[in-house]
Amino acid sequence: MQIRFKVALLSGMLCACGSTDSATRGDESAAFVPLCQRSGLACNADSEKNAPNLLGAYVGTGQTVGTTSSLWEVGDVNTFDAMITQQTGDTVDGTFDMGSLHLDIKSGQLRGTAQSFTIFGTDTVSQTNCNTEVMAVIVGTRQAGGALTGKLALEFTKNISGSGCTADQLSGYPGTGAVFSYTATANQ
Numbered sequence: 001m002q003i004r005f006k007v008a009l010l011s012g013m014l015c016a017c018g019s020t021d022s023a024t025r026g027d028e029s030a031a032f033v034p035l036c037q038r039s040g041l042a043c044n045a046d047s048e049k050n051a052p053n054l055l056g057a058y059v060g061t062g063q064t065v066g067t068t069s070s071l072w073e074v075g076d077v078n079t080f081d082a083m084i085t086q087q088t089g090d091t092v093d094g095t096f097d098m099g100s101l102h103l104d105i106k107s108g109q110l111r112g113t114a115q116s117f118t119i120f121g122t123d124t125v126s127q128t129n130c131n132t133e134v135m136a137v138i139v140g141t142r143q144a145g146g147a148l149t150g151k152l153a154l155e156f157t158k159n160i161s162g163s164g165c166t167a168d169q170l171s172g173y174p175g176t177g178a179v180f181s182y183t184a185t186a187n188q
Helices: 029-039 167-172
Strands: 003-007 056-067 077-088 091-098 101-109 116-127 130-142 148-161 177-186
Touching: 029 116, 029 130, 029 148, 029 177, 056 148, 077 177
Parallel strands: 003 101
Antiparallel strands: 003 116, 056 077, 056 177, 077 091, 091 101, 116 130, 130 148, 148 177
């Protein structure tokens, strides 16, 4: 199964997708505070624009540390590749691939401090004639030597539609998700 989604990060381009369940353009980070709290993430939701330079290619591992969804099991470990292809100040472009998960970052906005950052986003995941919306929060710290460590939390919203959606997706996905810890190093 190939899962693809694009995330517009804190940039005012967050998908409203026709529902009040999605983040709104007025105060994007406020919509993610409940996800941060449920997931136990220390999200930096302020407007500080001094996030670390993340430009480059990274390889790493991610481990499921908590889940409320049947899609993931605690303890699962996967490798991933990430690339920040452009960073101009607090705006980034790049990709993230882990198994069948593919994330495109277009004109994403970073927030944080010189060593830590938080990225917020919402977008649609398309699978076999079923569209599901996912909210995601990525928190991270840039370590000495350029390694990144942190957590990723994601949660399905109520925005699920399509002729291929199963009863489990329609009733079982909303409000479920997972938390993953990750470590990545620069791909030299």
